[in-house]
Amino acid sequence: MRIALTLFALLLGMVGVLAWTVTLEAPANATGFQHPDQAAMLQGGDLSRHDNLFGPSLTLGVLEIVFFLMLMALAVQHRDRIGSFAGPLAVCGAIYVGFFVAMFAAYRHYGATESPALYLSFPATTALMLFGVGGAPLLLIALYIARFEQWILTPEDRERYEELLKANEGGD
């Protein structure tokens, strides 16, 4: 029940952030503008278009990530399993949120130089998005594979399921 209430609270938080965002004045280039020379391209223009969005966006992103992590806790929560899963989930979650926040921090200084340092061919903030935010959940995939019989389907679960099948006298 605690996890469900936490999820509900996170959703209300997201609703609150969206409501906050609606009250902000959107600059003309908030979602880009037509490229002056290329017919089918847009440009983003000045980074100042995001000045009033840092707070809501950072908050929304963190809420989204925490929501995802709590959903995984909901999926694993049965019996006492959440106890042993909580630690690794928290560590993976900290790394995941950490990369997201680092991406924001790097973006603050983005565009300051004419020739940014590239990491795996991308500017730091973009590399953190692609490989950090995109890559952090791979830790959770690795946990799913490595600890499947501990957290997802234990031998006791399997036995209980076989008993259910016999009792139902059906299925496969």
Add this chain to the structure above:
Amino acid sequence: MEAYRNVVTLGCVVLYMLACIGVGIWALRRTHSPKDFFMAGRDLGIFVTGLAVFSSTLSGFGFVGGPGLVYRMGMSSMWMVICSSIGFCLAFFLLAKRLRLMAGMRDFISLPDAIAARYNSESARFLSAVAILLGVLGYLATQILAMATVLRSILSKFEMWENVSIEFCVAFSCAVLVFYCVTGGIIASVYTDLIQGSVMIVAAIMVFVATLMAVDGGMSGTVMTLFQDDPESIGPWGTAGMMNCLSWYFLFALGLSGQPHIITKMMMNRRVEDARYILPVSWIGYALSALLWISIGLTMRALVLQGGHPDLVNADDAAPEFLQFYTHPLLAGIVFAGLFAAIMSTADGFLNIGAAAVVHDIPRAVRGKSLERELLWARIGTVVIALAAALFSLYSPQDLIALLGAFGWGTFAGALVPTVAIGFNWKRATAGAANTAIVASLVIGFGLELFKDYIQVPFGINGGAIALIASLTLFFGISLMSKPPHIDDDIKTVMDL
């Protein structure tokens, strides 16, 4: 070889279509019951299921629309791609075990079967089947039109087919799709997905390598060209901005757990324990195929900015133009085959679940029992749905097609993420909350699209994400305020495993 580019392309596409027809004939001999037709006898292996899950996720959008978005907006649409890691993770954590266990115990042959059992509610079955059917028709219409448009662009390069009509192309491409879907049902669908997924991966890797060679300095050279023109385009938010990107991230990550053509496949694997390895197979397949999405879009943008390629009139021309001018004819042929593979691997899954909704779920909800001779009706239903979608794609106003196409991912997400992904893990979730979530997602998603000229959502926040957050909030709120529902003992036991 260059002189034969069009012949090679057509040849690759024809070979691929013949392979699909061959699989259809092979699968016909293995399809003897509705369980075979809709659930592949619940006997699929790890690799087949993994490739089927990923290839159903990545439609033709990933081969044409995606590169077009990157060309137009820079890195913005990458949020739809990087979310795949957390998206597949969520889907497997939340659903792979419970759906498969429940399906084995109660012999489900459709997702609405599972919903009806979980909530003890035929109204939930009916509403979910209707939501699936509406989404299927819209999605299928756009996929059929995409297939036909690509086929016409290939055929029109030959003198004898210079003026080939779009109707002919719709009929031809639908004929191949319907043939293997009717003969072999989901068995044909997943085994063509095996071919389709493999072609998509090979095509994407080869195209990625080709893009690295098209611009001086490879990807670094491409990135610096984009940076010098517009730093935001190669920044993490692209041109679309923070809120737009974050709304896409939420919708596409969590929404994967609500896509019926994807999660239905989680009921088909031979052993529930196989989910342990199906997850990484699915994600790796998707990640490799998505290389094409990012690489073509960025490379074409750089080539045009450098003056090395004429300006594009339409961003969706990025992929076809790259294949035409910067790849070996054989690679272009493989990629075009991969494009058909991507479209058909999604369309065949939709056809199958649409047929299940029409001949299995809605009759059960209304009459209390399935139709007699269900396998025969399943085949007829497949043809009827394909025909309806094809006619819809040809003769309906484009706005209506776009409306129902937009009805796709977002509406499935809003309707089925709360109902299935949350509801199958939370015993307090009620049928009333599930029904409300389904209706709310249809109303909000449909409404925002229909009245988009009047309702301006600021900062480009995606309407589907708004619908998903709204339906989730209603789902939790109503469930928490309601009495704990009755759940059958066997379902409750599985939810406790």
